[in-house]
Structures are given as C-alpha cells and as structure tokens.
Amino acid sequence: MEPLNEAAKWKDWFEVHGPSLLLCARQWTHSIADAEDVLQEAFVRYWRYQRHLPGNPRALLVTSIRRAACDQARGNFRRTAREGKSVEGTDGENSLFEHGINGDAERSREIENALERLPVDQREVLVLKVWNELTFEQIAQTLEVSANTAASRYRYALTALRKELKPIYHG
Amino acid sequence: MDEPLLEFEEELKALAPRRLESRLMDRVASELNAPMVVNSSVRPNGASVAKHFVVSRWMSFGAIGVAAAFAVVAVITLSSRNEKLSRLPAQSVATAKVIPVQSKFAETVLSDNAYQPVAAANVLYEMKDEGPAIVKGDNSERRVRYRYVDTYTWKNPRNNASLTWSVPRDEIRVQPAQFN
Numbered sequence: 621m622e623p624l625n626e627a628a629k630w631k632d633w634f635e636v637h638g639p640s641l642l643l644c645a646r647q648w649t650h651s652i653a654d655a656e657d658v659l660q661e662a663f664v665r666y667w668r669y670q671r672h673l674p675g676n677p678r679a680l681l682v683t684s685i686r687r688a689a690c691d692q693a694r695g696n697f698r699r700t701a702r703e704g705k706s707v708e709g710t711d712g713e714n715s716l717f718e719h720g721i722n723g724d725a726e727r728s729r730e731i732e733n734a735l736e737r738l739p740v741d742q743r744e745v746l747v748l749k750v751w752n753e754l755t756f757e758q759i760a761q762t763l764e765v766s767a768n769t770a771a772s773r774y775r776y777a778l779t780a781l782r783k784e785l786k787p788i789y790h791g
Numbered sequence: 792m793d794e795p796l797l798e799f800e801e802e803l804k805a806l807a808p809r810r811l812e813s814r815l816m817d818r819v820a821s822e823l824n825a826p827m828v829v830n831s832s833v834r835p836n837g838a839s840v841a842k843h844f845v846v847s848r849w850m851s852f853g854a855i856g857v858a859a860a861f862a863v864v865a866v867i868t869l870s871s872r873n874e875k876l877s878r879l880p881a882q883s884v885a886t887a888k889v890i891p892v893q894s895k896f897a898e899t900v901l902s903d904n905a906y907q908p909v910a911a912a913n914v915l916y917e918m919k920d921e922g923p924a925i926v927k928g929d930n931s932e933r934r935v936r937y938r939y940v941d942t943y944t945w946k947n948p949r950n951n952a953s954l955t956w957s958v959p960r961d962e963i964r965v966q967p968a969q970f971n
Binding site: 630631634635638639640642643656659660663664667668715716717718728731746750751775778779781782 | 795796799800803804806807808809810811812815816818819820822823
C-alpha cells in the first residue's frame with residue numbers, strides 16, 4: 621500500500637479504503653452515523669499527526685478507529701437514541717455492503733444478516749481480515765489478543781457463517 | 792484452511808463495503824482544511840505528552856551533567872596552574888579566566904533544542920594567607936585561602952537563549968612556606 625505522503629492524495633486514498641474502514645468502525649459503534657464520526661476523527665488525526673509514522677497506514681487507522689470508538693461509547697449516545705430503529709436492521713441506507721454480489725442482492729443481504737448474528741469477537745476479526753486485509757499479527761495488536769487467538773476466531777467465524785448460509789459456489 | 796472455506800472466504804472478499812457518503816467526504820475535507828486547533832478530538836493523548844515531558848526533562852539533566860563535568864575539568868586545570876604561584880601576595884587579588892567550551896561530544900549528543908555548554912568562567916577575587924599550618928613532618932607550611940566565583944554558561948543555539956549559573960567556591964591550600 622502506498623504511503624499517504626501528499627496532501628492532495630488524501631481524497632483518492634480515502635475513497636478507496638474508506639468503505640472498509642467504515643465497515644470496521646461500524647463493528648465498534650451503534651450506528652452508521654456514529655461509525656462515520658469515529659472514522660472522520662481517526663482519519664483526520666491520522667492525516668495530521670501520524671501519516672509520517674512507519675508501518676501499515678491501514679493498521680494504524682484501524683487502531684485509531686477502535687480507540688475513537690471506545691471514547692465515543694463512553695461519552696456519546698445521542699445518535700444511538702436518534703437512530704435506534706436503524707441499529708437493528710440492515711436494510712435501506714444503513715446496510716453495510718453494496719447490495720449486489722455478482723449481481724445477487726439477496727445473497728449479500730443474507731451474508732450481512734448472518735454477520736450481524738456472529739459473536740462480536742469473531743465478527744471483528746473477520747471484518748479486519750477480509751475487508752481490511754490486515755495480517756493476524758496486526759489484528760492481534762489492534763485487539764490486544766494473541767495472533768493465535770485472532771487466527772482461531774477467524775476460522776470459527778468463517779465456519780459459523782458458512783454453516784448459516786445457503787451455499788452458492790460449494791456443496 | 793480447507794477448500795470450501797477458502798472458496799467462502801473469496802466470496803466474502805467479493806462483497807464490497809458500502810461507499811462513503813459525500814457528506815462524510817465534505818466533513819473530512821473541511822476539517823482538514825480548517826486551521827489546526829487543539830481540541831479534545833485531535834489532542835495528543837496524555838501518555839505521549841507525559842513521555843515527551845520526561846524525555847525533555849532527561850535531556851535537560853543530561854545537558855547539565857555534561858556541562859558540570861566539563862566545568863569540573865576546567866576548574867581542576869585552573870587550580871593546577873594557580874599552584875605554580877611562587878609568592879603569596881598579602882592583599883586581595885582578582886583574576887578571571889574564561890574557558891570557551893568546545894565539546895564535540897556535547898554538540899553531537901544533545902538535540903537541536905537543548906541547551907549546550909558554551910563557557911566556564913573562573914574568577915579568583917580573594918587570596919588570603921591564613922598563617923602557619925601544622926602538618927606532620929618538619930617542613931614549614933602555610934595555609935592559603937583562595938576565593939572564587941565559578942560561572943557556567945549554557946546556550947540554546949535555536950533561539951539564542953542563555954542560562955548562566957554562578958556559584959561561590961572557597962579553596963584552601965597548604966603550601967610550603969618560603970621565608971627568604
């Protein structure tokens with residue numbers, strides 16, 4: 621991944637990687653609006669103060685997002701109350717994914733619903749690994765667990781999710 | 792990982808997270824374009840501030856330590872020169888020595904923002920013969936008191952600020968008496 625060195629490039633980078641970071645933020649917040657707030661705070665902090673630090677920018681941002689989400693969870697529940705209804709469901713404008721995996725909107729909704737039902741500790745590892753492309757070491761650092769724990773949670777999550785879904789490519 | 796799980800993993804990877812809303816892009820753009828203001832959301836956390844403070848403090852102690860060590864060496868050198876005085880004047884005297892400090896060690900070890908030792912001055916303002924001294928053996932000795940003011944100067948090369956420390960010092964020497 622190219623480093624974020626030029627101010628003019630933040631928009632391009634944010635457009636490409638922002639969606640997966642927003643998905644990641646959503647795992648630790650109560651609503652899409654909260655996730656957007658957290659992502660905004662983390663990205664601005666990263667861009668201003670941390671972009672010259674060595675290491676994977678996305679791993680840094682994920683750690684920053686998690687901290688911001690923890691701070692927000694401690695202090696701010698206004699949006700959660702306002703969007704209480706949307707927290708429950710995955711339809712409409714609060715869905716986590718672009719509906720239409722290989723043109724199959726129904727399948728993407730199924731996956732999203734199954735994802736919602738996963739235990740949080742498994743779901744967050746899955747999101748960080750699949751959509752944010754972090755290594756197990758980076759996930760372990762972010763979640764403050766061992767790399768082996770992260771790897772086993774990932775395997776449990778994949779297995780559980782697959783069991784719950786009707787297969788389309790496999791039998 | 793077995794084949795079906797790998798296939799399923801690929802299927803998940805093909806699922807694209809929702810695109811960012813344009814209002815979020817606008818919010819980020821306006822915040823990044825705004826002048827930097829220290830607020831709760833972007834302020835460095837307490838741990839990093841404390842760490843910076845501790846590092847700065849230890850850097851300062853290091854600078855003072857280096858300067859003090861150099862000053863001690865300078866004082867010892869001056870003292871050995873003063874011992875070469877053959878006659879002791881009865882009245883008070885005042886002499887001064889200023890030693891420019893050119894320590895490569897200090898220049899390389901200290902950061903740009905640290906104070907660096909630049910001078911150590913050693914002023915002898917009184918030298919008093921306090922009379923015969925009783926010592927072992929049969930040599931005649933006299934006790935002489937030297938009174939100094941030692942002044943050490945540090946400078947910060949970045950902003951030219953300087954720090955001066957002056958301290959009085961008494962030195963008593965027992966020297967062979969000369970009666971001729």
